[in-house]
């Protein structure tokens with residue numbers, strides 16, 4: 596029996612009797628990161644990285660969780676398990692599982708770019724690699740992130756000059772902090788939706804430095820938003836919540852903005868192709884660096900991407916999971932749990 600198997604409820608290690616990012620309720624769950632399609636409610640015990648603990652508890656409330664730093668090892672019935680940085684969001688990890696010389700790595704979600712907040716991705720050698728493929732098509736090639744932040748700053752400054760509020764849609768965990776840490780705060784104040792600010796508070800309480808932000812509240816006068824940048828989850832933007840910012844310019848920050856037409860369909864003024872997932876080159880680079888011959892491809896273009904890997908001479912197969920990848924309408928964080 597292989598060390599890891601793909602069961603109906605999730606990725607399972609029988610020897611250690613533990614699941615990785617399961618979607619069914621289980622006794623023991625190893626969690627790659629706190630996005631809700633990977634970290635679901637209802638398990639008896641959770642194991643995650645030290646930096647994942649605060650956002651995980653913020654999401655799931657009073658759970659039984661054990662955390663450990665990157666590269667530290669825990670042994671379960673002879674199986675050595677450790678976390679290695681995935682670079683996707685704060686606390687996100689690849690899970691390395693080793694038994695009798697056989698090594699598997701489950702990537703969770705990952706990106707190779709250092710975003711200035713998440714611990715940067717580190718490649719781990721293995722025989723079997725479970726990879727995501729959210730953006731596993733050659734059309735997805737991210738521009739240098741500094742170039743994207745320059746574009747965001749330019750858009751914000753222009754809106755400010757025109758008396759408009761800038762609103763940018765972003766996940767409350769991950770993308771929001773990446774934006775807050777990288778935009779130019781000298782342009783104006785940065786405001787946050789309550790969902791973003793609550794996550795910021797949980798992270799700040801866990802000693803993660805985040806640049807200053809001001810929560811949008813009823814008490815704030817409409818005038819105070821003038822020239823500001825508002826960061827809010829996409830789900831808030833379809834509601835009357837945005838009316839208090841009029842006149843405003845609306846933007847989305849998502850890998851899907853690389854596709855023409857997405858922005859138009861979202862009725863956004865701007866789209867910034869900023870993703871916390873690896874692009875085509877990133878996926879291929881990461882997979883090659885593992886040295887693995889066996890690749891299992893999860894959420895995204897799993898069939899197309901595994902066919903591509905097979906053409907490259909690898910043993911690759913798509914794997915069915917319930918992970919949702921990066922979505923504009925139903926964000927990773929907003930999946931029903």
Ligand SMILES: [Zn+2]
Nearest residue numbers: 630683704927
């Ligand atoms: Zn994720």
Ligand SMILES: [Zn+2]
Nearest residue numbers: 704918919920
């Ligand atoms: Zn995912």
